[in-house]
Amino acid sequence: MCGPFKSCPGILRLLEIIFSALSLLIVIFRGRMVSPWGVWCEFVWVFCIIVPLVLTVVEAKMWHILLAVFLPNWADLTCGLTVLCAAMITSATLIFAAVFICLSCISSILCFIFSVVAAVVFLVDTVMQKMKCPSGYLSSPRGVLRTAEAFTACIILTAATDHFVNGEWFFRPFGMMCSIIVFAVCLLVTVVIIVLNLLKLLQCLLSFGLNMMELVFNIAAVLLYLLAVILWLVFGYKRSGYNPYIKCSYTDLNTVSIGAIVNLVFYIVDLVLSFKSR
Template structure:
């Protein structure tokens, strides 16, 4: 990769604008808002991805990583990461514009931060489209990997909404049913990330003593059951207990209501994603079994 190539130039710009978006919140001190913490994580992740990929390709280490570490191609990893960071930056930009821009005295700083985040999103999107046009084959850049990532992304924003909703609420105003929903969100969150890593890294795949396809089906069944319970319980108890608790200012009370709505909607979104993933996992497992046992093909074709 030449130092003056378009791809190299885009990587530098992506790192610069992610760093600029991160700069103002960091200089203001520790971020307390869960959504602000999420945005800072996204900008940090975007900066790290741009810098690491730039250095690995500049020093020609990408081929070594592909040969030793990855199950699939380096192009699949890069394309998948670009698509994922694009989605993360889009969500972070929307969240920061809605919650922080002109929501406090330092309006100009927040506007500058949001503009840098939006520019970083555009740059990552352009690079992702360019990478996807090369049609890399693999897990991360295609439907199954992107679906797993979407589950994790929705869970991150969902947990931020739930955390913001409960900030300042006394312990006895947190019903056990709502705590159960939090447990569901927390338990289901890391598993898609782990599955993605197992699909990508050779060593992790070699440590498994059972078929990953069967594991995915089992996890999806459990996740769908857990999210169904949360989709029923959360709206009932959350809206019921919305007006319970210590008095708040109108703005804080309204923010809790928005958090409640966001958590409700995102619970149903993730439930839908897990249902789709379950269907695809069952189809993939059936196809694998159909190929593995040729006798079944002979029986079903009528050739006795």
């Protein structure tokens, strides 16, 4: 090993890139993925290639020192991104196994094996970085909650998309569309808040405090998510009998319902922490 791959963290990142790339390549050569769940898996593998690659290059070139003005806590960022990659690739591995694997699908089984190995490597990398106890936003309870909210919202939106793709083309109840808009908007704002907390200089552009912004958003998110959950449950399960793909319909409906309830709990906890931090 040479260059940035001399150390144990460097070797782990190299393995993350290799096994994520192998998973992606097998799927690409197998054929185009049209299922939203397949697209999610492909996105995750690409993300898990890019993140360790970029982190390795930045650290090898010592660019993170130059970025200290914008990103004052590089260790926290790398740890947070590694944790996110571990969660994402674990979800992609489980989803791929549940949706695409069959006993005669050799390529899918190989893809699953490589993805499992990549997930294990990311988990090992996560544990090693957590043992160093990095301090910063992404390592704090608020940062972990925000990351969990964004990740859960991605799963929710993927399941909702799969539900409509596999269902009747005219099955688009207004209430369910409103729920999806709520999930998407809250995801967007959550990502913006994470970025603002990481890039301290951007906070100067705000005419009000970031804590106040988070408090207002958390209140709105709790109310909107509560409304979205009710609308999704009422309109989704009321019309699910009209969907010819009953199994897929209920699977995706349940995934969105459970995910939305979980995210609602996350936002409630985040709201409580917002009040405590004032």
